[in-house]
Amino acid sequence: MKRTMRIILLPLLLFLFATGFSTRHAGDGQALYEHHCVRCHGADGTRGMFGARNLQKSLLPDTAITLQIMNGKRVMPPFKKKLTPDQINELSAYIKTLRKPAI
Numbered sequence: 001m002k003r004t005m006r007i008i009l010l011p012l013l014l015f016l017f018a019t020g021f022s023t024r025h026a027g028d029g030q031a032l033y034e035h036h037c038v039r040c041h042g043a044d045g046t047r048g049m050f051g052a053r054n055l056q057k058s059l060l061p062d063t064a065i066t067l068q069i070m071n072g073k074r075v076m077p078p079f080k081k082k083l084t085p086d087q088i089n090e091l092s093a094y095i096k097t098l099r100k101p102a103i
């Protein structure tokens with residue numbers, strides 16, 4: 001009986017652990033985006049306020065995205081003092097999910 005419980009519980013725990021992690025991740029990037037970026041880029045990346053680029057059409061590679069978030073560009077402010085490298089990575093991952101078709 002004990003053994004059966006363990007066989008059932010272990011995969012269940014692993015499953016909860018894994019899905020918990022992935023949703024937490026996506027959620028963080030999205031929350032950061034909503035807090036710092038939506039006013040110019042819009043929730044779906046297309047708002048274009050102050051000439052903000054359409055993030056659905058952006059093809060920037062990861063390193064360029066990271067640099068742009070850190071240093072800003074023209075109207076876009078730099079975020080390196082406001083965000084940690086981890087947060088910038090989360091944001092970078094999140095904005096790529098806005099791309100259409102997703103890359």
Ligand code: HEC
Pocket residue numbers: 033036037038039040041049050051052053054055057058059060065068069073074075076077079091092095
């Ligand atoms: C004050 C408005 C503003 C805010 C806030 C802002 N951006 Fe921008 N963003 C811009 C503008 C303007 C550009 C276009 C810069 C240029 O190339 O002239 C841009 C361009 C970009 C690009 C480059 C896209 C490309 O393909 O060239 C990325 C990536 C980006 N923003 C991500 C973000 C993220 C992530 C945040 C939040 C941390 C953010 N932006 C916050 C205005 C803003």
